[in-house]
């Protein structure tokens with residue numbers, strides 16, 4: 400059995416929704432199973448208030464971004480996700496592959512995700528994630544808002560862990576070869592939420608997210624069968640080679 404962990408953070412639900420499409424793609428691979436796990440919200444109440452940005456709702460851009468409704472959406476999404484288990488370091492250790500999902504914040508990953516990855520920093524030296532396939536999916540308010548930049552900048556820590564990065568090739572994902580506003584790119588899956596967050600993941604975006612899940616599951620399975628995951632340190636001579 401090949402186990403893929405989908406580890407995600409979602410404030411307004413787009414990433415939570417796209418994680419279901421990723422899960423479907425993993426589930427389509429024989430012998431592959433998935434777990435959906437969440438990166439928790441910051442617990443400091445001062446940060447909570449800042450996140451909900453109550454003081455900005457009446458500004459011009461606050462209206463454009465639909466901030467009044469967002470506060471309500473945020474509360475509901477957090478409640479809905481309460482039953483999703485919080486990801487632990489053991490979940491990362493035990494998975495044969497890990498797919499990370501998070502919204503694009505300022506063209507990169509949210510602080511919540513960076514904080515979680517920092518806590519996992521030990522894996523750089525223990526090598527426990529080395530050789531495992533990994534991939535990313537994100538959401539962004541605008542097609543010009545940096546969803547591709549978020550994926551490109553966020554793959555850096557995964558390479559520090561020694562993971563094998565999996566993207567979305569052109570030939571399988573012709574949906575992103577378009578001049579229409581649709582997520583997805585060679586760097587990973589994505590969805591465009593709209594400036595006010597009112598768009599939900601469309602069929603094309605879900606298809607590409609599903610294929611990403613399938614691709615990681617097949618690669619993890621192949622690596623496992625090739626004994627790369629269990630033997631990689633000996634093969635690469637980084638452990639036990641004297």
Ligand SMILES: Cc1cc2nc3c(=O)[nH]c(=O)nc-3n(C[C@H](O)[C@H](O)[C@H](O)COP(=O)(O)O)c2cc1C
Nearest residue numbers: 410411412413414502504505506538539540541544
């Ligand atoms: C702090 C913050 C920063 C954001 N930065 C960007 C950004 O750089 N580019 C962009 O297109 N959208 C940005 N957004 C919009 C989010 O990407 C969008 O709300 C998100 O994709 C929704 O995902 P979720 O519903 O899973 O939380 C930002 C939102 C927040 C709250």
